[in-house]
Amino acid sequence: MRKRTRIGVAIGTVALLTATGCSAASAPAPAATSEEVAPGFLAVADSAAPAGGELVVQVDYDTAEASGLDPQGAATARSWMLEGLVYETLTTIDENLEVAPGLATSWETASDTEYVFTLADDAVFSNGRAMTADDVVGSIQRLIDNPVTWTGQLGPVASVAATGAGEVTVTLSEPYTPFLAALANTPAAILPMSEIASGEVDITQEMLGTGPLVASAHRQDEQWTFVPNEHHPDAADLGFSSLTIDIVGDEATRAAALRDGSADLAILNSTDSAALLTSASDVRVATQRNTDFHYLMINSIGGDPALTDEGVRFAINSAIDRATINDLVFGGSASASGVTPVSLPDSCDPADLPSADRDLAAATSAIDAVGGLELDLLVYTDEPVLAQIAQVIQQNLAEIGVDVSIEQLDYATYSGRVYSDPSDFDLALSWFAGYADPAMVTTWWSPALAGFSSVYMSGSPELDELIATGASAQPGDDRADAFAQLCSLADEQSEMVPLVLRPSIIGWNTGSLSPSISSDEGYGDVLRRITEFRAG
Amino acid sequence: MTVILWSLRRVLAALVTLIGVSVLIFASVRLMPGDYTDLVLGPLATEAQRAQAVAASGLDAPIVEQYFRWVGGVLTGDLGYSFVSNVSVSEEFAARLPVTATIAAITIVVTLVIGIPLGFASALRSGGSAGAAGKLLSALGISLPEFLLAGLLVFAVSTLGLGLSVGQFAPFAVDPGRFFGSLVLPIVVLSVGCVAVVARNTRDAVLNVLVEPHVQAAVARGETPLSIVRHHVLRNAAAPILTIVGALVAVLLGGTVIVEFVFNVPGMGSYLQTALGRRDYAIIQAAVLLAAMVFILAALVVDLVSNALDPRLRLTGGSRR
DSSP: OHHHHHHHHHHHHHHHHHHTTSOGGGOOOOOOBOOOSBTTEEEOOOTTSOOSEEEEEEESOOOOOTTTTOGGGOOSHHHHHHHTTTOOOSEEEOTTSOEEESSEEEEEEEETTEEEEEEOSSOBOTTSOBOOHHHHHHHHHHHHHSOOHHHHHHOOEEEEEEEETTEEEEEESSOOTTHHHHTTSGGGOOOOHHHHHHTSOOTTTSOOOSSSEEEEEEETTTEEEEEEOTTSTTGGGOBEEEEEEEEOOOHHHHHHHHHHTSOSEEEEOOHHHHHHTTTOTTEEEEEEEESOEEEEEEOSSSSOGGGGSHHHHHHHHHHOOHHHHHHHHHTTOSOBOOSSOTTSTTOOOGGGSGGGGOOHHHHHHHHHHTTOEEEEEEEETTSHHHHHHHHHHHHHHHTTTEEEEEEEEOHHHHHHHHHSSSOOOSEEEEEEOOOSSTTTGGGGGOHHHHSGGGGTOOOOHHHHHHHHHHHHSOTTHHHHHHHHHHHHHHHHHTSEEEEEEOOEEEEEETTTEEOOEESEESSSOTTTTGGGOEEO | OOHHHHHHHHHHHHHHHHHHHHHHHHHHHHHSSSOHHHHHHOTTOOHHHHHHHHHHTTTTSOHHHHHHHHHHHHHTTOOOBOTTTOOBHHHHHHHHHHHHHHHHHHHHHHHHHHHHHHHHHHHHTTTSHHHHHHHHHHHHHHHSOHHHHHHHHHHHHHHHOTTOOTTOOOOTTTOHHHHHHHHHHHHHHHHHHHHHHHHHHHHHHHHHHHTSHHHHHHHHHTOOHHHHIIIIIHHHHHHHHHHHHHHHHHHHHHOOHHHHHHTTOOSHHHHHHHHHHHTOHHHHHHHHHHHHHHHHHHHHHHHHHHHHHOTHHHHTTTOOO
């Protein structure tokens, strides 16, 4: 009888899986928890738990960067996470998303533009050579001399110099508040500069860092194997003998691997997965809040001619019900956000945005004035929740007379239509990394600075000015005020419309793994506290 | 027409087809929307970074030059390098082809052992309930989508155990037991459809032969059913059955995308699937060309074998009707 029930459950589950992507309107409440077991933590590794086993983690896709394994060229959160196992940064982010010491044990700010870092004296690259101030200077200088995506996030660095044994001073040309937070991400990792300069190491092909792990094998899109870096200060206390990262594209397969024990931890994409795993008593699924957020692009340059009208764009913006997206797509685990991620200090309050009133009568009137609208809405298939968000938007916009047809595309096609010049879409959904400082993501609202958005949005000098003000203002009321103005103006212009935060769904096998996972994350690094994990 | 001349014409036709297919593959891949630089560099990259990536991957050369460079490479055994991993495509094929070939070979054996007898039984009892049941099962097997069956098996196996795991793949050289264990579920999923297709085609082929005058005459002469099958049906039904089996071999060897993706088996299908998503041209071109070559070769072999079994095909250009 029990077996029959299980088979019935299996059949029902497959039916549910098949329906995923078209069930937003009736999505069940997720079984994933965001309950903290300690302040700031979804899980805290039990130091008494069995250790020394092989840790197996399943993720949905691999790194894929034109720069190979060079951390400075890492442009996606997945690369930051995987390469972050091998590399360390001067600063890091704690469980409260605050900047904390990393390879720099402390720092002093003599002025708004001068940072003096004291370096850790026990940092050693995995080849056994101790890290020096020259490695720090060389790494930052390399990032500036060879501009990549992260160079812009680093801010206006005027100079970087070794100013003593184990001391480095960085001078900015103007105040830039996110500087310490920008140093915390993998692209700002400290590299073995003398080995790179001598040609001993090709950093695009081989990773050599001071991090807790060393990559011993990698087959692209298949598997990574990491072993402990015996020179790392935490090496003796590491709670596992090796780490295998399996790349498993299918969500149901990752969920099955958690259930049958072939994976200790897996990254999931859909809140539905948590519901599917409720029958597995030794699997826990948790929702990690991210500062990342989903947003809607309204193409005012290459889209429907009516979208050049700010009033029409605002009507679309104001008709979208963020609360419904949060409830139906994320089971209530996310939150509405403005341009500055709502979970970060000084960020704007989405409830104060002009569109928050959802004046549907005014929105309908604006759409009626242009004789109704038929728009396409592009989503890419790699991120299943986008289709679900699109369905909610489709229903919201139908209420004001906008007929939306959803187009689900593979990412290459999506990318070609959204970012090429001329762009070819009316509406499109995507997400931004929110990082750990509210000013960092605001840059993308300036087409002049971001570049990629110039094919579908115009921006404005006023918005650019507020972006600059927000980046240079010190934390506190003035900065909060600048962000509030920035969020409001971007909301009125409605070219890129923030929707809701984008959480990470993480499942792990409680029988084989005792992990430490923070409640919030800013750089998509689910494995940030890997040195605390214990796998039996 | 002599056997040798007929065979040479078939080989020549296969070569011409292959050249045409190579042009089509190259053109199709380049016509796909979106390109590799957008994907691996992301929207935040600068124009200089894009230009550098394009130059590094050789995509800045004229398209015709790129084609001939590719074909020249293929003829010398150089299938190019992945844009993403910079690993030789030949090297990846060497690791992945045996996985897919093993799945395909075992699936074909299972298909032949179950599908052909099932088709014969269904045809010989076409008037009864057994024949109807065979027809129904074949229809079900053909219509059952692979992804649905695969998803069901993934969940069932992870819930019920059964001694299998969806995440247990290991190369043959590392652990033969885990290697074959990881292939069981993909083979089961593929076999369901293949058995159904072969059983259905075998049934139709046998029924077509059974109504031939010479078979009717044998029945009138009072020959036993076994004798009729052995002497009159087997040989005549072989050509259409061979054709469908040949097509299945080609499809299976070309890549079993869905099952490899769902069961996380690193074969040709999953390799191609990932490459398609990234517009990794060298991999896509090589994998599709390989699939086309296998298909053309399988069709050629089927033609030659069918001709050996039934010389009348030579006179009618391959078709008896």
